[in-house]
Amino acid sequence: MSPRQHEDDDSPWPRFVLVDLVDLGDTEDFERYGPRGFHPVHLGDVYGDERYRVVHKLGAGGFSTVWLACDGTEHRWVALKIVIAEHSTSVYSKSQLSRHAALQCAGDEEFVVEHPHFTLDGPNGRHLCLVLPVLGPSTSQLSAGFSSRIRPWLSRRASYQATRALAKMHTQGLCHGDVTTANILFGLLDFDRYTESDIYRLFGKPEMTLLETYSGERPGPGAPSYIVKPLDFLSSKESIISKDVRLIDFDQSFPVSSPPERMLGTPVEFLAPEVAVGLKASPRSDVWALGCSIFRLRSGESPFSGYEVTSPADLMKIIIQTLGDMPSSWEDILFDYDGQPTKEPTKGEPLEKWEGKRPIKDLVFKIRDQPENSVVDTGSVRPEHQVWGEDENKPYPQCFSDTVWKPTATEIDNTYLYGYDDETDALLEAMPKISENEAALLYDLLSKIFVYDPQKRLSAREMLSHPWFHMDGLLLKECT
Known part of the structure; x- marks a missing residue:
């Protein structure tokens, strides 16, 4: 790759050596450690007038890093979200609306509202810091292709709770604007009872890798000395993950009466078609995104994603493949070189x-589920494959048996799922499918969500009575 100038300064790009992301997990874009970018954080750093001490990393996104911190004043754990300097001002203004939105709806602890917030000045600028409750893994992490799948009953329960939370927002005249599986998180069970040593006992001490530059020079004050691998809640032999989910991140929420003029910042695969062609978002756009999330929760895959789907134009192409031709009134809409309307x-x-x-319908009826005892024997003889990592084919600890399962730990004719190719397709064919009864119900629900005309989509409130959510009877009664 030929270096170019970084857009924020005069240093060559790329500056940092790309570390093994498989070992490091999902993390931030290192190249954004610079002017107006991420704030460099090290374990043990203390923020907020010496109140919040960083103990571990919880995750990272495009605009922030999130850290597990000990609140020395109230003696509890918090999630400290440190926003990049470039977007701190805009996120602050949005956070005021998000706080108002969540407070309007927060009656049953289905929504997350930040506690205090403060700013810090660092080498890359001024950063907004939001103090949030500590939550567990996202549904995106727990339902992700070959890596992990949520148990069917729990996917229905989580989908129901997310739908109910969204219905409450809409009743208050508010749109969420960013409904994705990354913003639907599982709770934790009495997390504040754990000490710092308990955290390390459960999940191990933080794993780190040095941040190296191509020039061989030290990263400098604008970047951390090392990158921290996010805490893995599934690495413990003791489960502290709740069976309830919460809706988070109201940074893109808006009043129904005042939809944004610009396109939502929602990941492309969750955009409703009307938004993708440049029309205004609405509660029914939230519902489309919710439908995408429900499909991901149950199947491990997103219905409108793929390596080739990188823009609204790409999204519309795959939606047309799924739903048929778009409305005639949209056919004159143009897309620029970047795929934007x-x-x-x-x-x-x-x-x-x-x-x-x-x-x-085909996508739903082809959803794969876990075979009994995680073993399939068709009588075929298949070649062994090289294992990606030491733990790739090991199942999750027994304590998670009612929560998640690992597709790569499924033994199929003495081999395992290992990637997307012709051999894997043959292995998948040997996996059991979703029951026809459930598939019919799920298809009925999604077919009433995935329609072009927003007015013909189910509302979140109408979705709540759909029989797919209520297949488990008493399990869902606990949610009401």
């Missing part, structure tokens, strides 16, 4: 369709 004829072109069809 545009009203300027000189900068855009009509959408070019992709060939092939992928009906939502």
Whole structure:
């Protein structure tokens, strides 16, 4: 890769050596450690007038890093979200609306509201710091392709709770604006009872890797000396993960009466088609994103994602493959070179369709589930494969048996799932499928969500009575 100049300063790009992300897990973009970027955090750092001491890392996103910190004043654990300097001002203004939104809806602890907030000045600028309750893993982490899958009953329960939370927001005249599986998190059971030594006993001490530069020089004050691997809640032999989920991150929420003029910052795969073509978002756009989340929760995959889906134009192409042609009133909409909708004829072109069809019914009825005892024997002889990592084919600890299962720990004819290729397709065919009864119910629900006309979509309130949510009877009664 030929270096270019970093957009924020005069240093060559890329500056930092890319470490093994498989070992490090999901983490922040190192190149954003610079002017107006991330604040460099080290374990043991103390923030907020010496109140919050960093003990571990919880995660990172495009605009922030999130840290497990000990509140020395109230003697409890908090999640400290440190926003990049470039977006701290805008996130602060949005956080005021998000706080108001969550407070309006927070009656049953389904929503997360930040506690105090403060700013800190660092080498890369001024950063907003939000203090949040500590939550467990996201549904995105626990339902992710071959890596992990949520148990069917729990996926229905979590979907119901997320739907109920969204319905409450809409009743208050508010849209969430960023409903994704990354923003639906499982709670933790009495987390404040644990000491720092308990945290290390349960999850191990933080794993770190040095941050190295291509030049061989030290990273400098604008970057940390090392990158911390996020805490893995599934690494413990003792489960502290609750069976209840909470809806978080109201940074893109808005009043129903005042939809944003610009396109939502929601990940492309969750955008409703009307938003993708440049029309305004609404509560029914939230519902579309919720439908995408429900499918991901139950199947481990997103219905409108793929390596080739990187822009609204790409999204519309795959949606057309799934739903058929878009409304005639949208056919004149143009997309620019970056795949964004545009009203300027000189900068855009009509959408070019992709060939092939992928009906939502087929996607639902092909959902794979765990075989009994995680073993499938078809009588075929298959070649062994090279294991990716030491723990790749080990199941989760027994304490998570009612929560999640690991597809790569499924033995199929003496081999394992290991990647996306022709051999894996054959292995998947040997896996049991979702029951026809459940598939029919889930398809019925999603077919009433994945429609072009927002007015013809179910509302979140209407979704709550759908029989797919209530297949487990008493399990869902606990949610009401």
